[in-house]
Amino acid sequence: MKDEGPRILIVGSGAVGAVFGEHLTRAGARVRFLVRNPDSPNAHMPRALHQLHLAGPPSTVHQMLDTSADVQGQWDQCWLCLPSTALSSDWLKQELDQLDPGVEVINWTPDLEDRARLEERLHRPVSMGLIGFVSYQAPLPGETHPDEGIAYWLPPRAATLEDTRAGKRAANLLKNGGLSARRSRNLPWLAARLSALMITLVAALEREQWSLERLRRSPHLDTAASAAREAMAVGAAYLDTRVRWSRQLPRTGLYRGLLKGVPPLAPFDLENYLGYHFAKVADQTRLMLDTWIAEGHQRHVEVTHLEELRRQLP
Ligand SMILES: NC(=O)c1ccc[n+]([C@@H]2O[C@H](COP(=O)([O-])OP(=O)(O)OC[C@H]3O[C@@H](n4cnc5c(N)ncnc54)[C@H](OP(=O)(O)O)[C@@H]3O)[C@@H](O)[C@H]2O)c1
Structure with a gap:
């Protein structure tokens, strides 16, 4: 050194x-x-x-x-x-x-x-x-x-x-x-919102065997969007903040557009990377869903879609 x-x-x-x-x-x-x-x-x-x-x-x-x-x-x-x-x-x-x-x-x-x-x-x-x-x-x-x-x-x-x-x-x-x-x-709140969006989508993607095209057409995309809104609400309650406009972001139509539009822009195979990376940290995805569910119960925030997503994962 x-x-x-x-x-x-x-x-x-x-x-x-x-x-x-x-x-x-x-x-x-x-x-x-x-x-x-x-x-x-x-x-x-x-x-x-x-x-x-x-x-x-x-x-x-x-x-x-x-x-x-x-x-x-x-x-x-x-x-x-x-x-x-x-x-x-x-x-x-x-x-x-x-x-x-x-x-x-x-x-x-x-x-x-x-x-x-x-x-x-x-x-x-x-x-x-x-x-x-x-x-x-x-x-x-x-x-x-x-x-x-x-x-x-x-x-x-x-x-x-x-x-x-x-x-x-x-x-x-x-x-x-x-x-x-x-x-x-306010990094904790920024991170809480981004994780809510990302990890719920990843859980639905895992359910669809890591295929972006299957996810685009899947009913689980709706569950992911609802679960993302719940995870944001849990994050807001945990951090004692208000959700405001970001709660509107997780929408199925927006997700469908992003799932089609974003992959060609990446300088690597995004679908392949997502499957590889999130299989590597699969236990972490489950831990994060479990945390939102437990915190939601404790704080009386609805988590039914998070629970549905969690049940669908092996
Ligand atoms: N890579 C990305 O693109 C990316 C992007 C955004 C966020 N992240 C996040 O960053 C974190 C790290 O990801 P990564 O891609 O660097 O993972 P990684 O390539 O698997 O590296 C993880 C490191 O942590 C060690 N480790 C794993 N489990 C451990 C345990 N139970 N006890 C002690 N050490 C342990 C691993 O040791 P071994 O070598 O012994 O397994 C390895 O050194 C994850 O939370 C991931 O979600 C990653």
Whole structure:
């Protein structure tokens, strides 16, 4: 490692951790990974990182970062690049118990209750982040390009961070490293709305064997739209905020249009990516649905469509 620059411990060296690791390194940060299993393919270095572009071939670099970091080392920030389901793992709990109280924690997991779970465990404020980019272990099933490694695409607003001191530091680092990051004054509510839209659609897509065309014609699209409105209402009650106009967004007609119009715009096979990624984090989808349902019951918010969606998943 170099001798200067902020010291960032990234927990989880999968598709998301790889991208953050690269752009933090480009910003001059000293980055190391903490992994549960050094033999995981996600921990093999060097690895190719292929940045996809709307036009032209990918730009490829090779990442060579240490994956044997010690959580007790001197860190400025610790970034959690894991699925929400990992937060309850004994391994993670044991590691985080050893983190110095002065280390700022940036958490990128999506479940509504994740911040509360972590803050209780860590006895310190946690700054949340919202991932706006796409990354995956390449090549996707049935594809041959790009070569083995991590492929990723950075749209504008590739990352959004909370407007806290830690969030500001993290966003500035990412921007300096070439990844478009912004700050939000109300990130929990932004994340709650986007997750409500996304995860309910993903659950219906899984029900339709990951086929966008089948989903477009499916009656489950209606269920997904109703479930998204319920999940937003639960999120609003949980965060003590009001839903307002965003409640109007989940509509079947709008979904049908987006399911047809968006895939051709992506510089990768969107359907293939969605099937691959959300099969990988299938337990997380179930956890998020279960959280909305449990919080809805507790707060007397209707969750009948969320329950229907959840019942349809194996
Ligand atoms: N990739 C994307 O395009 C994207 C976009 C938006 C949001 N996200 C979200 O970002 C999070 C991470 O996704 P990802 O694509 O980086 O996943 P990934 O490629 O599977 O990487 C996950 C990392 O977490 C580790 N991990 C998984 N379960 C764990 C557990 N129970 N205990 C400890 N470590 C565990 C994995 O270790 P092993 O290598 O040992 O399995 C791996 O290092 C998810 O919440 C995902 O939904 C991803």
